Amino acid sequence: GQNIDQPTEMTATEGAIVQINCTYQTSGFNGLFWYQQHAGEAPTFLSYNVLDGLEEKGRFSSFLSRSKGYSYLLLKELQMKDSASYLCAGLDSNYQLIWGAGTKLIIKP
Amino acid sequence: EAQVTQNPRYLITVTGKKLTVTCSQNMNHEYMSWYRQDPGLGLRQIYYSMNVEVTDKGDVPEGYKVSRKEKRNFPLILESPSPNQTSLYFCASSSSGELYNEQFFGPGTRLTVL
Secondary structure, three states: OOEEEOOOEEEEEOOOOEEEEEEEEOOOOOOEEEEEEOOOOOOEEEEEEOOOEEEEEOOEEEEEEOOOOEEEEEEOOOOHHHOEEEEEEEEOOOOOEEEOOOEEEEEEO | OOOEEEEOOEEEEOOOOOEEEEEEEOOOOOEEEEEEEOOOOOOEEEEEEEEOOEEEEOOOOOOOEEOOOOOOEOOEEEOOOOHHHOEEEEEEEEOOOOOOOOOEEOOOEEEEEO
């Protein structure tokens, strides 16, 4: 079956670094997405990885290892506004998105 | 402004009373999709559409209908809503369903069925 696993909740301190992990099992693989979703709002796109390695975008970076079925989202210099849920989604061989349940990130001052 | 709009944003209704949630995008996207989001579960796809007059079932289509008569609109119809359809619904669109492209989401519709 197809499955995306990510931690339910994480807590970090303002100004610190946090890594949110995601493991995936999909029928075929055409890439992995990360979305951010603030409470009560729509998800917004953060990153897409299809090749192994690290992609950096400002304070946010995303890493993919296809051989391990593993990705992580790295957030640096955490700000209070980064408190949100982070959704991992894999794109399968039919180009359908398989979504994880999301990781709720709590930032403490 | 490029956007996906949904109406209504909030709706409380009763079991069995037919309702429609509208979705419209102004980005000329081919691909549109409906999701529901429930606590502890990921986004689950209800229906999707690759283009006008082409719709397909997602993971949880039971109790829902859709239509795609125009490129910009993709309404979600609940013919006879039941309490287990109480959820947060999102419409999304992207420029193509077969290649990588980020999905743009509407603001969500919070539906309560009593």
